[in-house]
Amino acid sequence: MLKAVEQGREVASPGFIAAVASALGIEPERLQGFPFVETLGEDGPLVGLTDLRTILAEGAYVRAEEPPNRAELASELAAVEAALHGDRTRRALALLPSLIRRLHGALHSATTEQERAQTHEMLCAAYIAAEGACCRLGYSSLTALILDRLDWAASHVDDPGYAVRSLMKRSRLLMSHGATDVALSLVDRGLEMVPGDSDGAKVLRGYGHLRGAIVAARGRHLALARSHIAEARTIARTMTHESDLYTTDFGPGNVEIHSCAVELEAGDPGKAARDGEALQLPPDMAAPRAGHHWQDNARAWLMSGKPDQALVALNKARATAPQQTKLHPSVRETLYGIAAAKRRQTDSLLGFASWLGATL
Known part of the structure; x- marks a missing residue:
């Protein structure tokens, strides 16, 4: 398998990368050359990254800034979440440091327990956004620190939903390091915490089952993964849209995307490719979520011996979520696999590689 990946005959899947990184004693990002600093630099400096690093270094001693009124803070948070939903991750990152500092200022100026609780909830949402932005841009080394701050903020609100979100996000981080058993235990703990x-609660429970499905599939527990998908599908059956509660994007469309991802990770890649191509994604689905589906669909087609269809799927990912597609390491692995599988390099393949900044 190692030889096949090195020669481009097999795709370096996320599970494979996690296993090799663990054996080598290095971070998965280093193995992939992630983040793609030169590609990021094409659009100028990554505004907000240095400031966010400073905030995380300050830990429990964040330097607070004078806050505006709560309505303005809520509007700023909504702008960050809208940017992430619309594949404008750089914009979200640029807004986050000032928002976090001003939310800490709002904590200091709060005069009632209700105000403090509401501010902690907004901080939870801000740290959730920060984790997502760092993952997409390739700075997942910061996510452990972000999740520590999310745990702290979640401990100051009555709503257990944010603690559940933190557990599920930490399970994703552990999964990337190959620690799927611990990750599954966090998924189970999170599901037990969902009340009523x-x-x-339904959205959180469904989201937890989707996370459990992917972690189980990564750990090669196919039956368990399919069981989680079945539970999530039951919850989503009565829903008519993708929910924005807790920024989970949980809904019937996301369930079917995860069903394809489970087959790709641990089941039948051919089924994942065919089912994924046939999916009618709902119009309210977040652009990065839809884009990631087409990235997975491309990998599934490549694993099924269909490099031309894989390239078609990559172009769908590019059209749906260009910023995410350009920066996601699996896209490059898939592109190299397509190039190795095709007997000659076509203009469409070379054009995609040029856009990506990759050399074939």
């Missing part, structure tokens, strides 16, 4: 049957 409110809309928010």
Whole structure:
């Protein structure tokens, strides 16, 4: 398998990369050359990254800034979340440091417990956004620190949903390091914490099952992964849209995307390719979520011996979420696999490589 990956005959899947990185004693990002600093630099300096690093270094001693009123803070948070939803991750990162500092200022100026709780909830959402932005841009080395701050903020609110979100996000981080058993235990703990049957609880429970499905598939527990998908599908059956509660993007469309991803990770790549191509993605689905589906679909087609269809799927990913597609390491691995599988380099293949900044 190692030889096949080195020769481009097999795709270096995320699970494979995690295993090799663990054996070598290095971070997965180093093995992939991630983040792609030169590609990021094409659009200028990455505004906000240095400031966010400083905030994380300050830890519990964040330097607070004078806050505006709560309505303006809520508007700023909404702008960050909208940027992430619309594949404008650089914009979200640029807004986050000032927002976090001013939310800490709002904590200091709060006069009631209700105000403090509301501010902690907004901080939870801001740290969730920061984790997502860093993952997409290739700075996942910062996510452990971000999740520590999210754990702290979540401990100061009555709503357990943010603690659940933190557990699920940490399970993703552990999965990238190959620690799927621990990651699955965090998924189980998070699912146990979800209270009641409110809309928010249902969304959190469904989101937890989707996370559990991917972690189980990465750990080669196919039956468990399919069981999680079945539970999530039952929850989503009565939904008519992709929910924005807790910024989970949980809904019937996301369930079917994860079903294809499970087959890709641990089941039948051919089924993942065919089912994924046939999916009708809902119009309200977040652009990065849809783009990631087409990235996975491209890998599935390549693993099924269909490099031309893989390139078609990569172009769908590019059209749907160009910023994410250009910066995601799996896209480059898939592109190299397509180049190795095709007997000659076509204009469309070379054009995509040029756009990506990759050399074939």
